[in-house]
Amino acid sequence: MIVNDKLYQTVWIEGTSVFMIQQNQLPFNFEIHECKTYFDTCMAITDMTIRGAGAIGAAAGYAMAQAFLQFRGNDKAVKVREARQDIENTRPTARNLFYAVEKVYHAGLISAESAVVEAQKIAQKDSADSKRIGELGSDLFKKRANILTHCNAGWLAFVDYGTALAPIYLAAKQGKDVFVYVDETRPRNQGGKLTAWELHNNHIPHVIIPDNAAATLMSQGKIDLVIVGADRIAANGDVANKIGTLGRAILANEYNIPFYVAAPTSTVDIECATGKEIPIEERDQEEILYQSGIDRNGNPVQVLVCSPGSKALNLAFDVTPAKYITGIITEKGIIKAHHQSIKKLMEENQDS
Ligand code: MRU
Secondary structure (H helix, E strand, C coil): CEECCEECCCEEEECCEEEEECHHHCCCCCCEEEECCHHHHHHHHHCCCCCCHHHHHHHHHHHHHHHHHHCCCCCHHHHHHHHHHHHHCCCCCCHHHHHHHHHHHHHHCCCHHHHHHHHHHHHHHHHHHHHHHHHHHHCCCCCEEEEEECCCCCHHHCCCCCCCCHHHHHHHHCCCEEEEEEECCCCCCHHHHHHHHHHHHCCCCEEEECHHHHHHHHHCCCCCEEEECCCEEECCCCEEEECCHHHHHHHHHHCCCCEEEECCHHHEECCCCCHHHCCCCECCCHHHHEEEEECCCCCEEEEECCCCCCCCCCECEEEECHHHCCEEEECCEEECCCHHHHHHHHHHHHHC
């Protein structure tokens, strides 16, 4: 993706350092954050300097490679196993993280260089898969389409292109008249901050809406299609995604609006029989109680926006049952969200 006339990916490795776009500073500042050790990369995943399923996966793969590069000597195997634990403890929901760590760990048992190569392959595949999802998904849009999206499943959430936003970028390039309603996505506002920033930079017409506006817009016939990303897809087609997705899916069903999930096969967890087994992250209540931004002079501010002394419950994801999902756009094709289609998809994936 081009930012300030320069081509960027969300995360990459150079030597022993991992570099990433500092997403906590967006949309106000564009900065690159350097992680010198695997533990720095873990911290960046935990504090959401980098976030979004694919980007977390790539970062976790690089962190695993960093651990192999970092440790030497007799206790290397023990240290690397501890590092793997640390990486896997950063965030629990996105399947891509565990997928990447597993692959890079096994490559690293051959050599540290193999670990780096494997991590790079995972990042490249994430980008290529997203591009393909864009190509397949853009066919779903008619010449004019009003689309609702939730959270950020754009290029910032992956290594490049994104999933839910990739079809939108391509449809706009193809000359289609697309308009995007962007859910603000409290509490961290990935929609209002990140999706809106991406769309603005790409000159895609859009408007940010509060999270509670979707029902009204749908009831007024203003939304033709909903497209969201995914953090983990269970074997039966249930989908974990940013909290609030379930509500959009139920509404879309009520108003007969197609509801699509866009995600690469690295997000599918065939070991998870249903969505009930997907671990749901609970984050710090401060993310709800305080909001951050800049003041009118451009200075960073953090303000308390809730009743002082009250507690908040911050579940970061919800699970949308397969029955509400019109289709899942993967790099291998658009499939039905049900058990047989997912099983077939993953079997074909193993063969390729
Ligand atoms: O908590 P985040 O920002 O890492 O959440 C992940 C997401 O960005 C969303 O759930 C997204 O819609 C799907 S993953 C790209």
